[in-house]
Amino acid sequence: MSHIEAEGINVRYVSSKLGKIERFYRLISLSLSVIRKNPSAHIFIVYFPFCSLVSLFCRRSIILDFRTASVSPNKLARGLRDLFSTFESLFFQRVSVISEGLARMLRIKKRKVFILPLGADVISSQCKKFDYPRLFYIGTFGNRNLHHVIKGLSLAIDKRPELASCISFDIVGFGYGGEESSLKELAGKLGLNKIVRFHGRLFHNEAKGFFDKSNIGISYVPITSYYDHQPPTKTYEYILSGIPVIATATSENSRLVSSVNGVLCQDTPESFANALLECVDRFPDYDSEVIRSTLADATWENIAAKFKRQLVNGR
Template identity: 40%
Template sequence: MRNLLISAEARAFGRISVLCDAMRRYLRLPRERTHICPLGANPIPILTRDMSCLRLLYVGTFLNRRLSEAIKGFAIYCREEGASTDAHFTLVGDSEDGERHRLQMLVHELGLTDRIALPGYVPRERLTSYYECCNVGVSYVPMTPYYDCQPPTKTYEYFFAGMPVIATATKQNAVIVSDDNGVLIDDTPDAFCSGLRVLAQRLRLYDSGKILSSVSDHSWYNIMTNNALPFIEAVALAHEE
């Protein structure tokens, strides 16, 4: 019902802008009136990064993300690898439904308080230190129809920090995630664990510079200059006529 309402409201306008064609199709918007303006991010320059062992980072909301599955998968990995791994997992963010507290309780139950940190909400201007200390971005969303067609904001943000990712295999993540910049997984604990094994084997092979340059077209500057502003100007000009 919500999608029908969004579609009906959008169709009331002469021109419509969405993030990708998959979203246009999902909302059944008319192709001839719909403009694609993609997501992006700003570069986060990191000069050096320790790639000797897994340091996972999730940044974002905890609402409806099922991050407990990722934490359980991390626990499986740590249990199976034993003393041979010094992996750590930092989840930055919060939600209004008490999910952070539930995740803290889960971490305690799993006996991983020394490996998993949940610092809560961190202002954007203080996030750089987290990107510096970590080396793998976690782009984890449930594999549902509504997430499947949404471009992955967090994936771009991790790439712009030069970080490989472990990402759920939504259609939009599959467009940009490759062996050169990460691994795609299902949204289950076992799949998360398997993805971590792959990342651990490849970790020293990832090139932060190449990861960053692979998404340079998706910087907010380039998107605004080459896409958003020309679209807005064209709409304004058509309105004047």
């Protein structure tokens, strides 16, 4: 994969060709080196296993950030990983988390926690046309049950056959366990080859065209205890791009999605089909600018400004 380049950001890499132990050693060493060369900077570490070693070897105050808890389907593995995350948080004076629910899940002490919510950039500023449905999904295929979405699409077309001639579904992303092949095979069996199109893995700047033209975003994660308090980034990305979203009714999605900017569904093909038809029926009422306004405070620019105030105030 190409190295990431962004204005104002200095990205340092550790070679993936090294062995795991050497790669980890270099990561810790590089982190300590960067910290020591920037004595006046605020230090912010997004959690990775054994990141507490950085805190142990550095006398500076460091903020530990959790963007997610473990999402392993294996209950024992998930519990052990979350327990270790909780243990490592003890080595940091301040901890930021993506949501209050995640803080409770990881049992982080309230006195050291502050909320640094998820957000997104406005990827598309175009006003969307709500004529015929153009569905769009971007993200990983792993542990997302996207076969429910494809089956639900088929059920919706069965209920309204006229959709078959005008609906489209663009999928951008990848999986590690043969998920794409399975999804393509399912789409073929259901006669959706001309409707469902796979585009592989793309960076968001490469996928901007899909954000510009689509008018229904799909934010589908299983409704489980380990996804419930972790808002999907794509929910923010679609809404801030003026796209109404069909999202599974996790606690966090339920907080973000309303009749103005989308439709909630359960994690079943039948519920997705009903949500899709409801979303299409609302097309005359949708307005991209109104949709964006529902999450206007969630742009990274606004979140960064709030985070800066929290750092200055020591909160």
